[in-house]
């Protein structure tokens with residue numbers, strides 16, 4: 460349906476409550492599922508309807524909630540949490556649209572889909588009523604408002620106020636509504652606080668509208684979406700469903716996930732096709748993995764970008780870049796600012812920080828490399844360590860193309876090892892080593908030409924033989 464035929468949709472997300480049952484110092488909607496705050500799932504579903512605007516009612520920890528809200532939303536402050544009816548009243552103060560649909564979404568239903576919201580609005584429009592309530596019959600209705608529909612009037616009774624008979628009703632309110640804008644504006648003027656919590660209930664507006672014009676219900680098709688989050692057990696249940704949805708989407712897009720049960724991929728992660736994710740792997744934040752990679756087992760990558768055909772095994776990445784065809788691990792820690800070039804190799808048992816490793820270079824065993832630039836085709840021997848920190852400041856180490864360090868070499872920064880230079884086993888370099896020289900000892904002294912000097916272009920040498 461086109462915008463032209465229908466008056467606009469204005470969406471309001473209720474996110475001001477504390478969420479007492481979470482037993483948390485953080486507002487409920489800030490709790491994350493698969494890496495994203497709860498409230499942002501509802502917002503994403505709403506966005507698919509292309510609404511005129513998305514107003515988010517914030518209150519509890521308003522400043523923190525504002526910082527995680529997407530830029531296309533408009534936060535409005537509900538100073539005191541006087542109830543869901545009051546929250547919508549506050550939102551309407553800033554909404555000048557006079558006609559159209561007001562879509563109200565509780566911020567604690569992260570599984571609700573855009574499709575369901577679209578169907579709710581569609582039902583509202585075709586029924587031509589003042590209010591439409593999304594309902595479901597979950598196996599356990601405990602804690603939710605019961606919905607009783609009778610001749611165009613929809614009455615919602617909170618559990619704590621329900622009679623025994625009303626409590627037997629299985630149909631519940633999911634906290635999702637489509638209202639006619641003029642009708643809800645009018646109805647909110649007539650809310651009272653005559654209930655067990657002394658709050659202004661949005662649900663009472665539904666009943667008022669039903670009596671004046673007409674209200675209907677719309678039944679949720681997929682009960683999975685009815686998983687609302689009020690406590691942390693429900694948080695885990697909802698997250699599990701989201702986690703499986705994310706994995707299914709990657710698998711359908713051509714990613715092999717060997718063991719979905721032990722694989723955790725956050726909502727924001729991208730993975731190319733024919734990549735294989737092995738058991739026990741976590742891919743989080745802004746991580747992007749290319750095509751034809753093998754990631755895992757037991758690998759945890761946060762905000763890490765991996766090029767096509769790379770392998771990362773039993774390793775941890777934080778804000779790192781792994782070039783195409785590179786090989787990482789096992790048991791390697793890539794810290795922020797690490798950029799591994801194409802076909803490079805780091806690990807086993809290495810830590811690399813704020814370092815560029817050039818194309819085809821190898822840091823194959825038991826090294827710490829921090830604040831360094833390694834050129835192309837270099838090879839660091841087992842146990843090569845950059846001494847980048849003198850206790851007061853960090854200094855950089857530059858290792859040239861084709862350079863070679865023996866086992867257990869210490870590189871005391873600031874330091875430059877020239878192209879093709881060679882450090883003997885156990886040497887401690889505290890002065891620059893010129894290109895093409897062999898240095899040994901402690902501190903390393905230059906003794907003659909590097910044995911690697913003639914081997915720098917091995918393919919040419921081979922043809923000369």
Ligand code: UD1
Pocket residue numbers: 473474475476477516518537539540541542543544545546565566567602603604605615616617631632633634659660661662687
């Ligand atoms: C509400 C409904 C109940 C429904 C349930 C579904 C009412 C009176 N009852 O109950 O029928 O089954 O949702 O989850 O509406 N909020 C504000 N400002 C407030 C109060 C709440 O923004 O002053 C927000 C909360 O942050 C939350 C949402 O509104 O996102 C629902 O509030 P909550 O207190 O959880 O409502 P319930 O008691 O669960």
Ligand code: CA
Pocket residue numbers: none
């Ligand atoms: Ca409440």
